[in-house]
Amino acid sequence: MSQQQFLEALLQTLGADTVLVGDAVQARYHTDWSGTPPVAPLALVRPRSTEDVSAALRLCHAHRIPVVPQGGLTGLAGGAVPVQASVAISMERMSAIEDISARSAVMTVQAGATLQAVQEAAVQAGLVFGVDLGARGSCQIGGNVATNAGGNGVLQHGMMREQVLGLEVVLADGSVLPMLRPMIKNNTGYDLKQFFIGSEGTLGVITRVLLRLRPQPQAKATALVAMPSFDAALAVLQHMQQRFGNSVAAFELMWDSFVQASVQWQQLQAPFAENHPFLALIDVDGKDEASLRDAVEEALGAAMEGGDVLDAVIAQSHTQAKALWKLREAPAELNNNMHPPINFDVSLPQADIGRFAQAIQAAFDARWPGHFTLFFGHVGDGNLHVSTDGATVNGECEAVEEMLYQVVGEFHGSVSAEHGIGLHKKPYLALSRTPQELAAMRAIKAAWDPLGILNPGKVL
Amino acid sequence: MSQQQFLEALLQTLGADTVLVGDAVQARYHTDWSGTPPVAPLALVRPRSTEDVSAALRLCHAHRIPVVPQGGLTGLAGGAVPVQASVAISMERMSAIEDISARSAVMTVQAGATLQAVQEAAVQAGLVFGVDLGARGSCQIGGNVATNAGGNGVLQHGMMREQVLGLEVVLADGSVLPMLRPMIKNNTGYDLKQFFIGSEGTLGVITRVLLRLRPQPQAKATALVAMPSFDAALAVLQHMQQRFGNSVAAFELMWDSFVQASVQWQQLQAPFAENHPFLALIDVDGKDEASLRDAVEEALGAAMEGGDVLDAVIAQSHTQAKALWKLREAPAELNNNMHPPINFDVSLPQADIGRFAQAIQAAFDARWPGHFTLFFGHVGDGNLHVSTDGATVNGECEAVEEMLYQVVGEFHGSVSAEHGIGLHKKPYLALSRTPQELAAMRAIKAAWDPLGILNPGKVL
Structure with missing residues (x-):
């Protein structure tokens, strides 16, 4: 059967409302946020049901046509970019929040629901969803599962994997695995759903997700804390976790150069009168705002006496908390201020992150004396982000990548903490x-x- | 090559110190705590290293000899009982705690370390390990991983799966997967270690485990709480979680018949002046004993005003807390008091557990009017245990199982929450x-x- 005949069969099976062919497929389906060169698929399927997905896969399987599942296309590793002569399946129309039980703290959603829609539905039910990340308004929950997304909530609630109680998945041949039992504990044979989490669309197409929800904290305190060294920062994290246990909801570390760049790019007020080597944004959950702020102040005061904290400010209102968190949002400005940014998302044994950043800085200094490199990340989870301005390393992007990933290998780290492998990191997977x-x-x-x-x- | 020649090759490769053949294999390796009829293996291999395990598997693979991995032999589903003409591999000599980092809160252990040894090493390092269960002194960490063990800590820390950062596994052909990178976040291809957790020795032999440790709570409060109904119990759990978040460390529910039996079998003092339909043991972590006890008392007082709590006692000392927890230890007495006990470990949507227990009670009442059945379990995780005295159902064990598992199917539950499938639950896996x-x-x-x-x- 020719390609033309296959496309006709696809159209006939699913209908012109669901299948777009050739030039009818808009350019936005040709690539994702990773900046990978666009590729037009043969056709785009926009299913309205699991049965549509199954029918599309049965046909593609029979004709050996490559299938590329697409969520919100916000990935940074190129995982959802079409390959030549493929069918792209966009989940955007399967976006319903199908069921939510506040009593059992679970929610069933179609894979195309945005992360933000999931978060909002959880809050409406008096609960919260455990994953949050910058692309929340565009990224889809199915893509979050397929890439085992991380983000800002990992310290407290774990990665996407820890939020998934069940999945409905369509396999390559169109058969459906309905693994949607709402149980926390279910030791009945291999836990199949685990295999699809983080598999980046290479093992099946996720159509439904059964999510675990978490209790809504009654109060939240936010502090911005200055520290003299990475080891001091780690000591503060452990001190806070000793004091507040799992109620420490975020610990985002920023090296000074990142703070300077963030202030400049976003035209913010400098948070402290002088610059400090490290700043951390710390969120803590608790029972009521006032007593929680007092407890956080007391805990930070103790750390200040020990020398691990140099200065600190505790937000006195939600508005002030938001203003403090603004400092962490510089990554949204990277594309405007670096030419281009060379971005990394690496994972390391937590205690080694400080030495790793020093090693990278030294290696880059030696080769590109004027390079501009920022360090920041979810240090509580052992996850460091690094961004280097391509213009300051003579555009030698590949050399930068090779040098950094080699050091990752020496530190027995991971070349992808949360963004996945996709296309971009395949050359470094063996590290x-x-x-x-x-x-x-x-x-x-x-x-x-x-x-x-x-x-x-x-x-x- | 004959069986005799295979055994000679095994002896020659690994040595007489490591390989025991035929009658030299003691009876305790022939079965486990499940009471499965014993089967003698051809040989028992007791490796001292991953290389030993790999060599044994290479030989067995070459000669197509079945291999049965054995941990502490405390399983309740028969998963570690030898099959005919097999080689059993006992991990008991690979029991070293190899490395522990308090700073990174991780520990590397050989698979044969007992759960208790892991717990004690964690406490010595100022941390705790997240899994605890009754067989702690005998069960091995490798077996805990292979069965994805649950137990008393799931509410706060999740199942064994959530404690595992890395695994070293030997595959059937003897090749070794060294997945021991100590990272919380590592999205580099399929998360292979997940596939072995809960696979009950059917996919590989676990030789090393990299475990995540948790902060040690500074104080703990224990309460025994009486409630009028299952729905009230669920309301109390949610109330406590709303108030104390993830610091609610245990919520173990006991139906009245279980409480009565426990008091009688263990000759305890009745905890309250009158009997109540439901009792729950609740543990909460906090900063200091006195203020935590006050906070728990206040929270339970509010629930009492709402009618969800009928009575409550809060332990004033560790000794009193231990005495309260004694009530939950009746399962150790089941074999002495039931003839025999028919035990179940099922998982259900949390909100349905009360109705499920009523349905089972009614179904058993109809067929075996004098039956004696106890209900108890980790209700916070949706996990219910049921034990029926075989003598009170005319010894019709299979009929009891079929009847109960059918209701599990109707409730879309799981036939095994935490004990696994092994041999015993295979007939019901399809439910x-x-x-x-x-x-x-x-x-x-x-x-x-x-x-x-x-x-x-x-x-x-």
Whole structure:
């Protein structure tokens, strides 16, 4: 059967409302936020039901046509960019919040619901959803699951994996796995849903997600804390966790250069009279605002006496808390201020992050004396982000990547903490995985997608 | 090559110190705590290193000899009982706590370390390990991983899966997967370690575990609380979680018949002057004993005014807390007081547990009017345990199982919350998994163990 005949069969099966072909597929489906060169798919399928997805996959499987699942297209690793002669499946029309039980603290949603819609529905039910990240208004929950998204809530609630109680997934041949039982504990054979979380669309298309919700904190305190060194920052984190346990909801560390850039790019007021080597944004949950602020102040006071804290400000209102958090939002300005930014999302043993950043700084200093590099991240989870201005390293992006990833390997770190492998990090995957591990991954891929039609060329 | 020749090759490769053959294998390796009829293996291998395990598997793989991994043999589903003509691999000699970092809150242990040894090492480092269960002195951490153990800490810290940062696993052909990077976030391809957690020795032999540790709570309060109904109990749980968040460390619910039996079997003092329909043991973590007790008292007082709590006692000392928890230890007496006990470990949507127990009670009442059945469990996790005295149902154990599991199916529950499938629950697996899910599991098994030598006949 020719390509033309396949497309006609697809149209006939799913209808012209669901299938767009060739030039009818808008350019926004050709790439994602990663800046990967766009590729037009043969066709775009916009299913309204799991049955639509299953029918599309059955046809593609029969004709060995590659399938690229698409969520909100906010990925930074190129995982959702179409490959040549493929069918893209956009989940955007399957966006319903199907069911929510405040009593059982669970929610069933279609994969195309945005993260923000999920968050808002949880809050309306008197609960919260445990994952939050900058792209919340555009990214979809199915994509969050497929990439095992991280973000700002990991310290308290874990990654996306920890929020997923169940998944409905369509396999390469169109068969449906309805793994949607709302149980926290279910030791009945292999926990299949785990296999799809973080598989970046290479093992199946996620159509429904059963999410676990969390209690809504009654009060929240936000502090911006200055520290003399990375080790002091780690000591403060441990001090706060000792004092407040799992109620420490965020601990975002910013190196001074990041703080300076953020103030300048966003035209903010400098948070302290003088510059400090490290600033951390700390959120703590509690029972009531006033007593919680007092407790946070007392805890930070103790750390100040010990020398780990140099200065601190505690937000006295939601508005002030938001203003403090603004400092952390510089990444949204990277594309405007770096030419281009070379971005990294690495994971390291928590205690080694300070030494790692020093090693990178020294290595870059030696080769590109005038380079401009920022360090920041979810240090509570061992996750560091690094951004280097391409213009300050003579545009040698690949050399920057190779140098940084080599140091990641030396520190036994991971080349992707939360963004995934997609297309962009494939060359460096072997730095974080042994040949035996890669062979075991390929065996899984071959078992569930023997024809290799699902998101080919991604991850493996 | 004959069986005799295989055994000679095994002896020659690993030595007589490591390999015991035939009658030299003591009876305690022939079965586990499940009471499954004993089976003598051809040989018992007691490796001292991952290399030993790898060498044993290479030989067994080459000769298609079944391999049965054994931990502490405390399983309740028969998963570690040898099969005919198999080699049992006991991990008991690989019991070292290899490395512990208080700063990074991680620990690397060999798979044969007992749960208790892990707990004690964590406490010595000023931290705690998140999983606890009755068999702690005998069960091994590798077995805890292989069965995704639950227990008393799930409400706060999740199941074993949530404690595992890394695994070293030997595959069926003897190749080693060294997935031991100490990162919380690591999105580099499929998260292979997830596949082995809960696979009950059918996909690989776990040799090392990298565990995540948790901060040690500074204070703990224990309360025993009486409630008029299951719905009231659920309301109290949610009230406490609203008030104390993730610091609610345990919520163990006991139906009145369980409480009565526990008092009688263990010759305890009745906790309250009158009997109440439900009692819950509640543990809450906090900063200091006195203020925490006050806060718990205040929270329970509010619930009492609302009618959800009938009576409550808050332990004033560790000794009193231990005495209250004694009430929950009746399961250790089941074998002495039921003839025999028919035990269940089911999982249900949390809100449905009360109705489920009523449905079981009614169904059993109709068929066996004098039956004696106890209900208790980790209700905070949706996990209910049921024990029926076989003598009171005319010894019709299978009929009891069929009747109960059918109701589990009707409630869309799970036939195994935390004990696993092993041998015993295989007939009922299809009640919790669809044919498509079972096919997907078999594909994984075939991909990683194509000859089917690993723990054959278990789970699938």
